[in-house]
């Protein structure tokens with residue numbers, strides 16, 4: 773069973789995808805980490821994320837890098853959304869994701885284009901969303917908890933900029949697959965969102 777979970781930054785898709793993986797006993801891949809790994813390499817090497825050849829040169833990495841805390845920083849996330857717009861970077865990461873998705877027994881993958889490009893044949897597809905303001909408040913609370921003093925306005929502006937880049941790129945833009953079930957987490961507790969996600973998956977498989 774392949775479960776595809778897509779949606780914008782801080783929509784709750786990661787929490788939901790991880791919980792689904794646990795519930796159904798499937799391996800889980802956060803595909804955003806792959807783009808974040810490319811971004812971290814670009815930043816470390818002093819390359820330009822806007823130049824496709826630079827980003828492609830940074831696309832070869834071992835799985836160990838995926839556990840590096842530097843991938844979780846806002847700078848890595850922002851740079852990831854720049855490198856991820858390059859078709860050759862997406863091509864470099866495609867097989868890795870498909871191999872994971874098609875491993876025996878199935879998998880849960882979350883990202884932006886799982887249901888549309890990576891696994892269009894997924895058994896269940898969720899598109900997780902929430903209003904930009906609510907997503908910004910969630911991200912702001914996380915950042916504050918980790919000691920950051922960044923303002924809510926700045927976090928909201930960053931989220932809007934990232935949404936715009938992810939939704940307007942020509943290659944694999946962030947869009948719900950036509951056969952995905954939409955889950956709006958704006959006014960749901962985590963528990964309620966997880967319950968609903970399981971209902972929506974069970975209905976599709």
Ligand code: C5P
Pocket residue numbers: 781803804805807808849852853854856857882883884885886934938
């Ligand atoms: O989900 P996360 O915030 O970690 O993703 C970082 C960036 O990587 C996103 O803003 C998006 O541009 C890119 N991404 C993507 N396709 C995916 C996963 C992430 O383009 N499947």
